[in-house]
Amino acid sequence: MSFQSIRGQNRVKRILQNSLLNNSVSHAYIFSGPAGTGRKAMALALAQAIYCKVLPDDACGVCLDCRKVLHRNHPDLLFIEPDGSSIKIDQIRGLQKEFAYRSTVSGTKIYIVDEADKMTVQAANSLLKFLEEPAFSVVAILITENGHALLPTIQSRSQWISFTPMSRKEMTELLLEEGHSPALVHCAVHLTAGVDAARELIQGNGFAEIRSLGVQLAKDSLTRLPTAMLTVQQKLGKSELSEQLPLLLDLLILWLKDMVQIHLGNKNNLVYIDQLDWMSGQALSKELSHWVSGMDRAVELQKRLRYHANPQLVLENMLLQLRGV
Template sequence: MNFEMIPGQERAKRLLQNGLRMDKLSHAYIFAGPSGSGRKETARAFVAALFCSRNADNACGECLECRKLAHGNHPDLYWIEPDGASIKIDQIRELQQQFAYRSSTSGTKVYVLNEADRMTTQAANSLLKFLEEPQSPIIGILLTQNGQALLPTIQSRAQWVQFFPLPPERIRQKLLAEGLAPELVHVAAQLAAGVEAARELIQINWFAETRNVMIQLMKDLAGKQPFVVSVQQKVMKSEVADHLDTLFDMIMLWFKDLIHVSCGRKSSIVYIDQSDWLVKAAFTRDADGWIGCMEQAVEARKRLRSNANAQLVLEQFLIGVK
């Protein structure tokens, strides 16, 4: 993995590569940004460039250090994932024990905490002591969707590297060039923050099923079909029931398409295979009416996050839109 393999995130890559070239690196970094935006891949590329014995600011992929990383057995890299629901104090203590030894060949040890905001309070306090008294040369990388959830004292002792979602058009172009199904690519590009995340969505069976169920549900809602029965049979008794948040995200894109069509922007629609139906339905309400439908979808999604009864939330939303 090297920086050239990561789409987008030019500012983050430039900051890290400048630090590598000038040999001015922080003892700790916070890579903050949405899931799928390339935080984990950039961490791997940064570590590879740091350990590479040939290049200063990008991994060659061929030297011994790069090959060790590629095979997942570099002795100076320690990668921590949450143990169940959280990163626990025992994991941080083990990290500190591992780093009590000298590095093998590279001269620097690196630890990466994935989903660092899921540290327990005890683990975070233990890590803080580690940050306050760095045993140089050591570099820590904390990956998180929500950097503000970290202890303020940890935030102040690390350099922030911000990651942003890639533009949907860039994700779309990349995945269409790979020959993936256009009808799925257009939706995934809107819902994911990066190419990898969008590709993963497309390759999961429930994603296509949820899209199909959503389209049928919206058509039932617009017609005379008993949509409450559809909710019970097509949603709550299927795999879609476990992904209602994504279902509502797709519904919001559906209403957005109807707004685009009603405003004369047919070329902007996401559900490209449903364009004929959308054109017919778009003028059954004005743009303000469809905006109101989107607002109801946003409110329903909020209720889902508050652990309200999922089937009741969906049925009440559909009744409100009807």
């Protein structure tokens, strides 16, 4: 892992590499931005670059220190992530104990806190004290989707590094170069903020099947509603579909957006480009307001799911909306 191996985030790389060249690495960083934008990879790259004895502002990737960081067994590097739903005070106390009693090999100790916004109040206050009173050379990297959720005192004592989503065009080009299915790529880049997250979604268990199911239900809801309803009953008997229902609704929203664009005569940059023929035949069969209200309904049903609405009723409601019943 090196800075140059990470696609995008050039501004972030310039900031970090300049700090390495000028010996001005901060004692604490907040890596804030959407999931999939390379925050974890950048944290590892920074740790490697700090420890690497070959290059002054990057990681060579082959020296012993670089390899130890990559395999997460460097003696001066510690990772913390949520234990269940939160990062607890005992984990921060464990960090402090580890750093207090373990001799340093490199002269600098680094700890990376993933999902740092999930620290309990007690854990965050304990970390704050550690940030304020480090016993030696320490670099903290706090990874979060929302840096504003951290204590203001932690924010004020850390250098904020913002990670921005990669453009969909760039993500699409990269994923297609890697040989992924165009149909899956066009959906994934609209559902994620970074190429790593899009790749993970494409390669994840069931994404292709969920997309195909969404297309099937959309078709059947317009022409064979009873068949669509029967499919829902059969599929929801499998628990994995209930768990993937938010994703299915996301995919249906993308499909509805395409129907709006086709209705308006815009056929560029569609997501379901492989379904253009039959979608073109259906888009004008209903008023534009029908497709727009369908998107609104899907968003509303997603909110209901978060409050534990019945999955079968939610999906059946969505199909009735698509049919216009």
